[in-house]
Amino acid sequence: MPVILVSSDSQEFKVDKEVAERSILIKNMLEDVGESDSPIPLPNVTATVLTKVIEYCEHHRNDPVQVPDETDDPRKRSNDIEEWDMKFMQVDQEMLFEIILAANYLDIKPLLDVGCKTVANIIKGKTPEEIRKAFNIVNDFTPEEEAQIKKENEWAEDR
């Protein structure tokens, strides 16, 4: 049973219901709407990004649904991205961020996790200045603030 998704730039995508429902947002919308065939508008996602997201959902259509971790602090690691996902995430930074934002909006937790792990892997091994350069972030600390924060958190570096 196909579902029609419409991107912010009015492009229509026909996808299987099972694939579309990897997005909890869409799944809930479909439950509310019932038997209706009307296309689902996704005003926050452009066509290029939606193409990628659908590609991900197609590939992972048979994955078991992730159950949220019971523990407050699940052991988190970023070195377990599977090969297909790694290749999938080899896009420029702008697209990477767009995919993550779309996954967040559409509530596709596995895609959100993989995307954030990819960003975490970019951050790994970088000094604060290198992180700023990588993401075009302005340093808005005064020199005093910077020194104070460095001292305040120093102890935590040993962990």
Next chain:
Amino acid sequence: MPTSRFFEIPEILILVASFLSPSRQVSCTRVCTYWYQTLQHLVWKEIRIGTSYSRQPELRDVLKHKDHIKSVRIFNTCQQDTLTSTIWETIMQLTQLKSLSMENLYVDEGTIDFIWDLCERVEQLGLWQVSFATLGNLDSRKPFSRIRHLDLRNAKLDQRLFSDNVELLKRCPNMEFLVWPEKLRRGKVIDGFIQLAVDGTWPALESVWKFYFPISDDNQARVLRSMKRITGWNVRWFGPKGFQVLRHHFTTLKELHLSGCKDGVTSEMLQEVLSSCPLLVTVSWARINAVDIVCGRPWVCTKMEDLDMTIVFDPEETDRLQPLVFEQLSKLTALEYFDLSGRAIAADMDSSRGGEDEDLSDIGDSFHRYAKLMPYKRSIDLRLEMGLDKLATLRLLKRLRFLGTTQRIGKDEVEWMLKSWKCLNGVRGRLDGNQDANAELVEMFTKQGISCVYR
């Protein structure tokens, strides 16, 4: 611009940072004021205080973060080091404190009230090498009903072991997890504990870990029967009666350590566990017969991360059974630590396994005793022609051990391992009987930064 829009959503920045190590998170707090404000609570989730740490947070900063700190670890190099009352008073002001662990502390009249006050508030309590000079007003206090997780290692009262009168255990009615690796042998204490369990003192108890007291199979069964739900069992001297009770909890069982139970545990039991417990994450056992694996039901424990068992083959059946065994092993796609040596306790090669390796001085030379008790007929043959390539599914494998087994691993195998197991960081065991051949293979590993030791 997408970059700024991306990081402006705090939940996303926090999720990214949650995949980073604590020291990396610290670097992130220094990027800009927004990152600092958003991520400080991650850095300050747990603090460490005590003479064991070369760098500690300033008390005024601790107060500044009193709404962020959830866990406090106190660790002194020796018991004579005391903590000032200012430190205790500061800890008392933490509004979100859920977990407290103390190591190497001497608790006297000046501190006892702080300790009991904190016990009334926390959910997780750890007492390692803590000596109590006094129990203070423990008798007149309400039970510590918030405590769910209790870890007692050599907590002493007045030079005698604290657990001598199970005073603290009695007062934690909502305890769910108990870790109690103490070395005492007093029957009175064990009986006291068993009676309390059977009386229903801990209706929520689901996991007992590192329980090294001698306890009969009958008594184990009695304790297990008193538990409504069992997720973890790590007790020596296991047997068929206990196993019978455990069967009712196969659907919830996550952690099972029964090494050291040489006679009470059979190969069929292990096969039954592996094929009945879908949530298993850690298993440590003596041995399993290949024929039981192959004739038994398929394994369902696909969440397994840490497996410690010896697989034994009869020489006649080896070639036929090896590929079938590899087939079952290939299901363990989440496996990170694989020990085929059959040793009871993980030893010192990589002690980084989250501190779960306990003090061996009491247990003694367990591995070598084991090897003598269970001479290996034939063990699993880690060669491609035997089916090793089926283990390409074990993509998260970090450590592989096969001490005491006879292997004929070749260059092809090593190349395959390097290609298939990208997370591998340690191998332990003799790869080939011939010393020169072995040295060459070891070199192939160490060149890639993977430690390879055969003792």
